[in-house]
Amino acid sequence: MKKLTYLICLFFSMSGLLYAMTDEEKGYAINLEVERRDSGFGDSINDSLMILRNAQGAESKREFTYKTLEVKGDGDKELGVFHRPADVKGTAILTFAHGLKPDDQWLYLPELKRVKRISTVNKSGPFMGSEFAYEDIASWELEKYTYKYLRDEVLDGNDSFVIENIPAYEYSGYVRQVEWIDKTIYQPRKIEFYDRKNTLLKTLTFHDYNQYLGQYWRAARLEMVNHQNGKSTTLLRNNYRFRIGLSDNDFSENSLKNVQ
Structure with a gap:
């Protein structure tokens, strides 16, 4: 592992080393x-809007x-933390992400x-209720x-690496993902999600990237399309x-009921 890490570090200072790696190492x-x-x-903190569309195109929104x-x-x-509409106001989702260890997630339901x-x-x-x-x-x-x-591929004018991601954690709903990573900003442009039958389930695309603090790129619009049920979700x-x-105190399970 130490040798592989060393080679990876060299790769970014010696671009030709990429071609000496296996596809998995790349x-x-x-x-x-x-x-x-x-x-x-x-x-960080941001304001978000989800626009949910059913197969007939009818919309509902979540702020x-x-x-x-x-x-x-x-x-x-x-x-x-959800603010609008009234039927979801006060609902909150808390996530502690991990690597191979299962993520911890809690949902606060104000009506209960x-x-x-x-x-x-x-x-x-x-x-x-979204497609996420x-x-x-x-x-x-x-x-x-x-x-x-x-492979390498140009996607909507963006030169990209195309990578296959296989979930290493248990209980994923996907058998694999195919991801297009922009070579300039090293952020995703598109991800295809394949279900446990290895059939294309959803496609997520990333749009309108902005840079913050001179380094960090965030997409202002995400589009998730479910190919199997005809529904979609836009995340702004x-x-x-x-x-x-x-701090950690702002992400406490015990404080979920008091979020604003």
Whole structure:
């Protein structure tokens, strides 16, 4: 492992080394660089809007804020709090992401006034009626997948690496993912999700990237399309603020009932 890590580090200073790696080593090296470039932001908060569409095109909307705390040596902590419409106001989702260890997730339901722990085996279920699953909203962690470089491809004018990601954690709803990673900003442009029958289930595309703090790229619009049921979800994210002083106390299971 130490030798592989050394080779990976050399790869980014000696671009020709990429061609000496296996496809699996290339895939891992590319995603290691994704992780490196997105590390160190500390914490963030943004305002979000989900637009849910059924197969007939009818829409419903969900407004919420989303907080993230970077955790050294582990996955990020994330808290989403819904504000509108009235029937979801006060609903909150708390996620502690991990690598191979199952993510911890809790859902606060204000009408029941209780916190519900989301079972590990139910992470493939829909989040708040959207086409995003509970496992989709947890932060990406390098150890969650094994990787294989497939090819280079230009996607909508963006030169990209195409990588196959195989979930290494238990109870994923996907047997594999195919991801297009932008070679310039090292962020995803598209992800295809294949169900346990290895049939294309959903496609997620990322649009309107903005850079923050001179380093960190965030997509302002995400589009998730379910090819099997005809539904889709648009996620709009804006008003990003970074390094606002969030701490572990802001992501406590016990504080879920008091979120605003």
